[in-house]
Amino acid sequence: MTIVIFIVVLALLILVHEAGHFFIAKWTGMRVDEFGLGFPPRAASYQPEGSVTTYTLNWLKFLVRILKILTKTIRIKIAVLLSSQPALR
Secondary structure, X not given: OHHHHHHHHHHHHHHHHHHHHHHHHHHOOOOOOEEEEOOOOEEEEEOOOOOOOEEEEXXXXXXXXXXXXXXXXXXXXXXXXXXXXXXXX
């Protein structure tokens, strides 16, 4: 359950970060063709009628970040386990 909460919180943090880029671009009058979380392939997309901006949810960036964090966490746990074994010191 902790991992699920972690993934949801991480996704929200990434979304807020990316939204900052989006809102500043809109505020300064730049045309934004796509606001997406991640890199293609697309998981979902939505374009409101009359808008030039397509909102997308993509797989690659989100999954790569999750895998990197999980790999690092697993390595740390293994290192802690190995260093706590008296026979291995």
